[in-house]
Amino acid sequence: MKLTDTADQVWVRRRNRAIILETLRTSHTLSRAGLASATQLNPSTVSSIISELINENLVRETDLIQPATGRPGRLVELNPLGGCSVGVEINVDYVMVILTDFTANILLRARRALRPTDNQELILDRVERLVKQALLEGEASNLRPLGIGVGLPGLVSFPKGELKLAPNLNWRNIPLQELWVQKFALPVYVENEANAAALGEFYFGEAQGVENFIYLSAGIGLGGGVIINGKLFRGSSGYASEVGHMTIDPQGSLCGCGKRGCLETLAGPRAVVERVARTLKTGLASSLSELQNGGSGQLTFDDVIEAAQANDPVALAALEEVGRVLGVGVANLVNIFNPELVVLGGALNQASSIILPVVKQAVQENALEPSAENLQITPSALGADACVMGAVALVLDEILREIN
DSSP: OOHHHHHHHHHHHHHHHHHHHHHHHHHOEEOHHHHHHHHTOOHHHHHHHHHHHHHTTSEEEEEEEOOSSSOOEEEEEEOGGGOEEEEEEEOSSEEEEEEEETTOOEEEEEEEEOOTTOOHHHHHHHHHHHHHHHHHHHHHTTOOEEEEEEEESSEEETTTTEEEEETTTTEEEEOHHHHHHHHHOSOEEEEEHHHHHHHHHHHHSTTTTOSSEEEEEESSSEEEEEEETTEEOOTTTSOTTOGGGOBSOTTSOBOTTSOBSBHHHHHSHHHHHHHHHHHHTTTOOOTTHHHHHSTTOOOOHHHHHHHHHTTOHHHHHHHHHHHHHHHHHHHHHHHHHOOSEEEEEEGGGGGHHHHHHHHHHHHHHHSOHHHHTTOEEEEOSSGGGHHHHHHHHHHHHHHHSOOO
């Protein structure tokens, strides 16, 4: 037998394992015969791989079933005790770490606020302590660690997992994957936060079963992730989908990336607060005037949301205007990618009842009709957990699906 023949057989075996695991992930529980039917694989191949996966503790047998004809058999499903994954989100104003079992049930959650004065070394030390805590929790539960997934607010080189630039953190050139592989002796997968969140929605959220969709997330910045034909679109080096840095107004406000007039300067939470502050200076009546003029004088996005929900006209106008700008950005993306679904996440979720109708109207007015036909635009199902669950999905994605 040629060496290439052996390599081909190994690849086919790995691919078939991935198909079976992915089918069990989405279908939850099936018989061996049901798996063979669902995957179109030979029943003997399915039986052999299932035995292998049971031995590896990744799959377990459950109830005994009696078919109409033939011998009784047992249903099989993914085994929650097959291992644990650590998901990490490093954001501008907080860090979050979760531990999940093999079926993504959350076993531990830790969130720590960050201060603007916290430097890179302090933040990474804090995160690493939380990761160690999570791994110790997994060890105490007799779960073997499968890997660590990380979502970061910046440009991440793929597949090296190096953070090239995070404008809102002011971080550059951090080989995080390499550093953490050495520190934790585990597989480490590093991804842009919005890309990770898109994968989280695809695995566990609003986009389950949707092969082509766009995820947009607003926080300190505005990020995007694109899934094409069921796979995360990273571009040639991992820097794709930086939708927040589409230039909308070349003469506009300075963005954290150093350019002017980026979409995130016009359609993120900061844009809402800045728009309210400008309006209040004109003397228009608003419940927010007292917050602006009293205390620290620092309005927050949460303040604006609360006022808008109480029908404050200044807050409502700011959110609606930002929604219109965001809708134009979404329309451009729809014309480029022709997705089935657009998911709005991050801080946008907090104001979805106000912003979503405006975004939909702007998309209808600005997207090409065939591109937007049957398009759905919806809030995130995972909310604030989208990125950190996407970080877990980065680990599971390597195991559950064929990676080319």
